[in-house]
Amino acid sequence: MKFDFTYYNPTKIIFGVDSLNHLEEELNRFGSNVLLAYGGGSIKRIGLYDKVVEILKQSHKNIIELAGIMPNPTYNKVLEGANLVRNHRIDLILAVGGGSVIDCAKAISACAYSPEKDPWNAYWIDYKPVSHQVVPIGTILTMVGTGSEMNGGSVITNEEEKLKKGRVFSANLYPSFSILNPEWTYSVPKYQMVSGIFDIMSHLMEQYFSGTDDNVSDYLIEGLLKNLIVNTKKALQNPQDYEARSNIMWNATLALNTLVGCGKEQDWEVHSIEHQLGAYTNCAHGMGLAAISIPYYKMIYPYGLDKFVRFAREVWNIDGEGKAKESIALEGIAALQEFIVSSGMTTTLRELGTTEEMLPLIAESTDLGGYYKSLTHADILKILKECY
């Protein structure tokens, strides 16, 4: 049992319907120049943009805007933001939106005053630590899934190199504060909502399907998965169910704030494959994960049979009485598949804009990994073909 770890997470989470009321108090801890980073128009549509600008003005901040941060944020956008940070001597990057906006903010913070000549290569290819002075980040979360509001993760797409790469920064790049109000997620379109939900689910499963031990984390993850399944059903029936949306929102944060991974081996291969799928198709991240997961788990379950049996029993309540381990495990994967289909998630890459020609390119460019089974590029191609 690998049970040695360091856990340090200094992000302050402010959660609830009135959480925005705490923004002013948080802003007081930082200097005057704020980079307001956001995506498309959704924060304007729900009236959040106006509220945030009002609070910034009340707090006597100079607002510099970085609008138009796209889903799968690009390295070029990062460089644009880093330029603004330097030119306006930014004291705080306030990211308002979902994971893409927050990931982009972290990347901007790391790159703005980086001593590296080529920050892309240094941070996303060579995973160098960031030890120079960075710009603090605050977030206001409106879309749920990535967990970026309470971790150091930053997934950036380099369009020129056709690479979508995630890296995890250390705690100096965790948001200083994150403000979460479940009501802001009400108007997220169903497609984006379920995509985010599968992202959460995949974070949990990718930390779960590894190891042969019996770790606190396994129990926590089972609890989070069960909570997520129950509340997804509720939220699909009534998108304005505050309790369900609260559960999903907080579940997402806990799924990837590094806590449930403590002392545990992990297998992030599904994410690795999806990142290259995303680099080629720009698809919704969670939908890509949903499509890849079923053939991936069908390929690896024989090598981690006991854990897949446990998954079936504990998460999906499958009665294993008198059945072979193999069938229990497969029933668990079938239950997962049924959840994917009934929630309106994607099961084929074709729906995500993938062409047959892309499959070998995606397979070849994916980082190899895997825990129960070490994958080859040929294995990845097989997985991609199976869900094509």
Added chain:
Amino acid sequence: MKFDFTYYNPTKIIFGVDSLNHLEEELNRFGSNVLLAYGGGSIKRIGLYDKVVEILKQSHKNIIELAGIMPNPTYNKVLEGANLVRNHRIDLILAVGGGSVIDCAKAISACAYSPEKDPWNAYWIDYKPVSHQVVPIGTILTMVGTGSEMNGGSVITNEEEKLKKGRVFSANLYPSFSILNPEWTYSVPKYQMVSGIFDIMSHLMEQYFSGTDDNVSDYLIEGLLKNLIVNTKKALQNPQDYEARSNIMWNATLALNTLVGCGKEQDWEVHSIEHQLGAYTNCAHGMGLAAISIPYYKMIYPYGLDKFVRFAREVWNIDGEGKAKESIALEGIAALQEFIVSSGMTTTLRELGTTEEMLPLIAESTDLGGYYKSLTHADILKILKECY
């Protein structure tokens, strides 16, 4: 559903067999004068004292010792420590031991430079916030249960006033770092070990038995309870089972680092009753909790029936098929009782040195609370008599 909260926990946890190797690196962040706070001789017996002193010397620290911190640390001991802090201009309080030592360290830190004339009344009776400059705390944990290594809790006994009072300081009094090595818990006597385990269990149950909602926290707590039950059995069979002791140690931290309580009503009445039991008998905290819990839950379960049914099913795997809710709930409480007895925990106050005359005094001096049922002093006396 009350789902509004702030979560902020800046304690760095360093966990594992080699975790002490990180002490020097942590010490470098603080000034030269270290107050080394510990209890009796146990840290000397296991050789930890010598190792810590060696690392402190290598780090060129001036060591000032505060030895003899007792279980149920007294306010007089706190004042003794505060005096040392002021006289030696202490830069870091390094608490080596269990919850009592760490609780005492927090109290010393709060009191040393307090502007309050009477810190006891200010902090433990009136729960005033601590906003003045405090002395940072680091911990090296050798006994498991209180969770004090990653929270602001500080339970102090005022002998003159016969009051044992807990309070929760804000994040400025959380330990800066806590070093946890499960091997240090191997030599804890069985009585202390199971007492600590019931303390963990009670922390989890006191956050669980409240509310009518269906919260992420409920699922996390069920997972932690199941993990604790499984690993307690393993650790009782083999106290040197590293995996089991690791699970219990990390479980204890998670049970009371405020995370599983986020967005949830809580009911700390069992702790309130035990605190006064402790003030009169100086008994092992977890043993007091174990004795009180069964009559307490038998009294309140009809008012929170659905949650007790859920507890029976989810935590104890009780098959509810065709049974009335009432019987399922009672089977759950019976399973808890069986766990208490088979683990060698205490079920009567008599074993803890309580006399019959003390019962009304304990009942009258206990703070009133309760969630499913608001308790009266008469209710508390009834509970105490039932487990006397």
